[in-house]
Amino acid sequence: MAVVGTRVRGLLVLFSLSTVVVSANNVTNLGKPINVPASQFWDGRDGPWSTFRIEVGTPPQQIRVLPASTQSSTWLVLPEACNNGANKTCSTDRGTIFERHNSSSYQEYGQYSLNTFLEERVGLTAEGGLYGNDTLTLGWAGDGMPTLEHQIIAGILTPNFYIGSLALNPRAMNLTDYNNPIPSLLQSMRNMATPIPSTSWSYTAGSHNLAPKVFGSLVLGGYDSTRFKANQVVFPFGSDISLDFQVAIQEVTTSVTTGSLLNQGIISYIDTLVPDIWLPTETCKKFEEAFGLTWDDRTGLYLMNDTLHQSLLAKNPSVSFKLGPQVSGESVTIDMPYWNFYQTATTAYLGNSSSLYFPLRRAANDSQYVLGRTFLQSAYISADYERNTFNLSQALYPSSSTGSNIVAILPPLNEKAPPGGTPGSSSPKSGLGTGAIAGIAVGGAVVILVVAAVLFILYRRRKNQKTKESHELDDTDVQKNMTHEVSGDQIKYEVGDALRHEVAGDENYKAELYAGDENQKPAEADAANVAEIYEMPAEEPKLHEMAGDHGVRHEMEGKSPLTPKSPALSTVPTARRGTDASESALIPREDISPMSP
Numbered sequence: 001m002a003v004v005g006t007r008v009r010g011l012l013v014l015f016s017l018s019t020v021v022v023s024a025n026n027v028t029n030l031g032k033p034i035n036v037p038a039s040q041f042w043d044g045r046d047g048p049w050s051t052f053r054i055e056v057g058t059p060p061q062q063i064r065v066l067p068a069s070t071q072s073s074t075w076l077v078l079p080e081a082c083n084n085g086a087n088k089t090c091s092t093d094r095g096t097i098f099e100r101h102n103s104s105s106y107q108e109y110g111q112y113s114l115n116t117f118l119e120e121r122v123g124l125t126a127e128g129g130l131y132g133n134d135t136l137t138l139g140w141a142g143d144g145m146p147t148l149e150h151q152i153i154a155g156i157l158t159p160n161f162y163i164g165s166l167a168l169n170p171r172a173m174n175l176t177d178y179n180n181p182i183p184s185l186l187q188s189m190r191n192m193a194t195p196i197p198s199t200s201w202s203y204t205a206g207s208h209n210l211a212p213k214v215f216g217s218l219v220l221g222g223y224d225s226t227r228f229k230a231n232q233v234v235f236p237f238g239s240d241i242s243l244d245f246q247v248a249i250q251e252v253t254t255s256v257t258t259g260s261l262l263n264q265g266i267i268s269y270i271d272t273l274v275p276d277i278w279l280p281t282e283t284c285k286k287f288e289e290a291f292g293l294t295w296d297d298r299t300g301l302y303l304m305n306d307t308l309h310q311s312l313l314a315k316n317p318s319v320s321f322k323l324g325p326q327v328s329g330e331s332v333t334i335d336m337p338y339w340n341f342y343q344t345a346t347t348a349y350l351g352n353s354s355s356l357y358f359p360l361r362r363a364a365n366d367s368q369y370v371l372g373r374t375f376l377q378s379a380y381i382s383a384d385y386e387r388n389t390f391n392l393s394q395a396l397y398p399s400s401s402t403g404s405n406i407v408a409i410l411p412p413l414n415e416k417a418p419p420g421g422t423p424g425s426s427s428p429k430s431g432l433g434t435g436a437i438a439g440i441a442v443g444g445a446v447v448i449l450v451v452a453a454v455l456f457i458l459y460r461r462r463k464n465q466k467t468k469e470s471h472e473l474d475d476t477d478v479q480k481n482m483t484h485e486v487s488g489d490q491i492k493y494e495v496g497d498a499l500r501h502e503v504a505g506d507e508n509y510k511a512e513l514y515a516g517d518e519n520q521k522p523a524e525a526d527a528a529n530v531a532e533i534y535e536m537p538a539e540e541p542k543l544h545e546m547a548g549d550h551g552v553r554h555e556m557e558g559k560s561p562l563t564p565k566s567p568a569l570s571t572v573p574t575a576r577r578g579t580d581a582s583e584s585a586l587i588p589r590e591d592i593s594p595m596s597p
Contacts, residue, residue: 030195030197030198030408030410030411031190031192031194031195031196031197031221031408032194032196032197032221032408033196033197033219033220033221033222033223033406033407033408033409034138034145034146034189034196034219034220034221035217035218035219035224035404035406036052036053036054036138036139036145036166036218036219036220037052037053037139037140037143037145038050038051038052038053038206038215038216038217038218039051039052039053039064040215041064041095042208042213043064043066043093043094043095043162043163044066044162044163044275044346045093045159045162045345045346045348045349046162046275046276046343046345046346046349046359047208047275047343047344047345047359047373047374048208048343048344049066049163049205049208049216049275049373050205050206050208050215050216051064051065051066051095051163051216052064052065052066052067052166052216052218053065053139053140053143054074054136054137054138054139054140054166055136055137055139055140055141056074056076056098056103056134056135056136056137056153057098057099057100057102057103057104057105057106057134057135058103058104058105058134058135059103060135060137060141061096061098061099061102061103062096062140063076063095063096063098063164064095064096064163064164065095065163065164065165065166066163066164066165066166066272066273066373067165067166067168067201067203067218067272068165068166068167068168068169068272068273069168069169069203069244069245069270069271069272069273069383070115070117070118070119070169070242070244070271070272070273071115071165071167071168071169071273072115072152072167072169072170072171072172072173072184072185073129073131073152073153073154073167073173073184074136074151074152074153074154074164074165074166074167074185075114075129075153075154075155075156075161075164075165075167076097076098076153076154076155076156076164077091077094077095077096077097077098077155077156077157077163077164078097078098078100078130078155078156078157079091079097079099080157081094081097081156081157081158081159082094082097093162093348094162094163094164095163095164098153098155098164100130100132100134100155103134103135105134105135105149106132106133106134107132107133107134107150108130108131108132109131109132109133109175109176110130110131110175111128111129111130111131112128112129112131112154112175113126113128113129114126114128114129114154114156115242117242118242118243118269118271118274118370119160119161119271119273119274121367121368121370122274122276122278122361122363122368122370123160124160124161124273124274125158125160126156126158126160126161127157127158129154129155129156130154130155131152131153131154131155131175132152132153132155133150133151133152133153133182134150134151134153135147135148135149135150135151136148136151136153136185138220146189146192146194148185148188148189148192151185151188152167152173152182152184159348161273162348165272165273166185166218167184167185167186168185168186168201168203168272168383169184169186169244170184170185170186170187170190170199170385171184171241172184172187186199186201186220186385187199189220189221195221196220196221196222197221197222197408197409197410197411198221198384198385198386198408198409198410198411199221199384199385199386200220200221200222200382200383200384200385200386200409201218201219201220201221201382201383202217202218202219202222202223202224202380202381202382202383202409202419203216203217203218203219203272203376203380203381204216204217204227204228204376204377204379204380204381204395205272205373205374205376205377206377207339207340207377207397209339209340209342210339210340210397212400214397214398217380217404219406221408221409222406222407222408222409223380223382223406223407223409223419224404224405224406224407225405225407225419226396226398226402226403226404226405227380227395227396227398227404228380228393228394228395228396228419229393229394229396230393230419231332231391231393231394233324233325233330233331233332233391233392234325234389234390234391235247235325235389235390235391235392236325236388236389237388237389237390238269243269244383244390245269245270245271245381245383245390246267246268246269247267247268247269247270247323247324247325247371247392248265248266248267248268248323248324248325248326248327249262249265249266249267249268249279249321249322249323249369249371250262250265250322250323250324250327250328250331251265251320251321251322252279252283252319252320252321252322253319253320253322254290254317254318254319254320255317255318255319256290256291256315256317257286257290261283261286261287261290262279262280262283263280263282263283264327265327265328266279266280266327266366266369267327267366267369268369268370268371269369269370269371270370270371270372270375270376270381270392271370271371271372272372272373272376273372274370274372274373275343275359275372275373275374276359276360276361276370276372276374277359277360277361277370277371277372277374277375278361278362278363278368278369278370278371278372279360279361279362279363279369280363280366280369281362281363281364284360284361284362287358287360288302290317291312291317291358292308292311292312293308293358293360295362299345299350299357300361300362301345301357301358301361302357302358302360303345303355303356303357304342304355304356304357304358305356306356309342309356312338312342313338313339315338316337316338317338318335318336318337318338319335319336319341320333320334320335320336321333321334321336321371321375323392332392332393332394333394334375334378334379334392334394335378335394336375336377336378337378340374340377340378341358341359341360341374342356342357342358342359343356343357343359343374344356344357345357359372359374376395377395378394378395379392379393379394379395380392380393380394380395380396380419382409382419384409386411386412387412391419393419407419
């Protein structure tokens with residue numbers, strides 16, 4: 001029994017080790033996260049913001065963009081937005097325009113309205129975009145980043161979105177009909193030869209005012225563990241697919257006041273395309289008292305002069321946002337120092353002059369409560385579309401000598417949740433999307449069946465051994481320690497030291513021979529009269545391996561199909577036109593060109 005137990009334990013250890021090896025190999029097989037390089041430029045008319053570098057077209061054109069958490073298409077500024085080159089600095093100021101006519105791989109779809117449902121709530125409207133597809137590379141030449149063909153892009157003119165943006169929403173788009181969804185950037189990256197491990201991304205905006213400056217961080221399919229302080233709070237996606245990143249602001253406090261600046265908890269939304277923080281008007285007035293701010297009706301901004309700015313620098317106040325999935329209960333606190341609370345409004349924003357401003361805006365109603373890029377200077381967000389959850393953490397600012405540590409966010413079966421979360425605390429809705437994951441499941445099942453079969457064989461062998469054990473007579477050796485050699489069938493048997501007499505294995509009782517004299521040694525029956533024992537060969541069951549089902553790969557379709565028919569750009573109303581870019585229609589060809597800002 002001890003030998004069998006040892007063998008079983010050894011097999012279990014081997015099985016455990018093989019599982020670890022399989023899991024480790026799957027991390028590689030599932031793909032690799034992409035750390036999109038920062039452009040090392042600070043762009044924008046409302047701030048300077050850390051942008052990221054991409055290449056578009058053939059030959060490739062180098063462009064700087066911001067991340068777009070709500071978009072399935074990448075937005076690029078067109079030459080028409082800069083009066084076709086009349087404004088000499090416009091292209092550079094706007095992250096470099098995309099000259100579609102100079103790209104041999106560009107294919108045009110037509111003009112459709114942009115998906116600006118959340119942005120329109122805070123006044124960031126857009127007249128529409130010129131949609132098409134082209135080759136897109138993450139990073140610039142020499143960065144070693146992947147290149148993807150036929151990526152959907154939208155050419156824009158509006159100054160409300162001054163810098164182009166990289167699509168982070170993985171949902172597919174439908175521009176002409178519902179039967180031909182156009183894959184998003186993240187969908188395409190999940191289907192590359194070396195894919196990203198999951199449909200996920202992580203972002204923090206960096207800090208221009210920190211000395212030294214810290215660029216933003218954008219990781220697709222993972223996160224950078226050096227850029228945040230982890231916590232265990234998991235936020236579920238909002239029920240509206242246009243409002244995924246819903247958070248409850250439970251409290252807002254400052255280091256120079258007592259009590260919360262909020263009268264009660266509110267529901268807000270995170271958006272990387274919005275630069276400011278939008279809070280209730282009564283809360284903004286408490287900010288005015290605490291920081292000495294003055295509201296400018298003409299610009300709708302809290303403009304700051306140099307005297308106020310220097311005073312706040314000396315005080316170095318901070319603001320803390322207590323956030324959770326609900327207005328009460330578990331929460332995480334994001335601390336924002338003053339140096340993340342002042343930005344520069346350029347002449348492109350204000351007109352004749354530039355000025356420092358405090359990026360806080362008065363919300364007219366609860367639909368305008370938004371946490372924009374200003375907030376994301378101090379917060380790190382990780383979005384996981386396979387678990388339909390996201391995480392918010394306090395952002396960190398590692399020194400330039402600290403290398404990034406990119407960690408993959410694995411699909412739910414592989415148990416690697418976004419930072420701060422645990423697999424058990426999430427509610428996956430989409431499942432795994434690759435044949436590799438299905439193969440893992442089948443392979444694991446086969447391994448379990450093999451181990452179970454081996455254990456069954458060992459059990460049967462042990463049982464057979466028990467049925468063949470010899471039956472021993474009790475010791476009747478009165479001399480106890482004497483050794484006696486007797487013979488039978490020309491075979492000598494040595495007995496003694498507690499003499500034992502073996503009988504055939506099929507006997508059901510013990511037979512002891514009578515000793516006539518007390519001192520006489522018991523007589524052993526002649527071997528010739530004892531029935532011989534024949535051991536039947538044990539039947540060893542053969543192990544049959546079950547055929548594993550081959551995982552079939554299914555491509556996720558867009559969760560928000562877009563409407564193929566809607567008004568032309570010239571007739572698109574300013575009210576909400578839908579929750580996705582597809583809720584717009586092809587504009588007559590005569591309206592395509594020329595475009596004017």
